[in-house]
Amino acid sequence: MRLNVNGQVHDLDVEPEMPLLWVLRDELRITGPKYGCGIAMCGACTVHINGAAVRSCSVPVGQVQGNVTTIEGLGKPDALHAVQRAWVEHQVAQCGYCQSGQIMSAAALLASNPTPTDAQIDEAMSGNLCRCGTYPRIREAVKASAKALKGGAA
Secondary structure (H helix, E strand, C coil): CEEEECCEEEECCCCCCCEHHHHHHHHCCCCCCCCCCCCCCCCCCEEEECCEEEEHHHCEHHHCCCEEECHHHHCECCECCHHHHHHHHCCCCCCCCCHHHHHHHHHHHHHHCCCCCHHHHHHHHCCCCCCCCCHHHHHHHHHHHHHHHCCCCC
């Protein structure tokens, strides 16, 4: 089977029922997406498939059609994505375990809605759990990212 991840095509010999998360982590050694719950409820494994945020723990790799982007492929090789920059600037992460999933959800939100309201941010991010409770900083970082993506300073 062929899988395009972060712009690189991989030929894989795996069962089509294997969760995408296991393929990413165990076969391709891409460790940004994390295993949290295994039932698509925590968001730690969030990646993009064709730009849409999905929980990679619950998607069989055989059903993946198109491009997969992980946190490792979100920015450019020499520059962080605006969401990644805002996460650093707003000191969002504490333990950091959920943050790659949070960032991927935020980036997907901003790609589809460049000027979200607080309620829209909260709704879009509600599927990503943060045990450290950094939700106010997450919201501020998403708002700063939206501004930066529109050409303003983050």
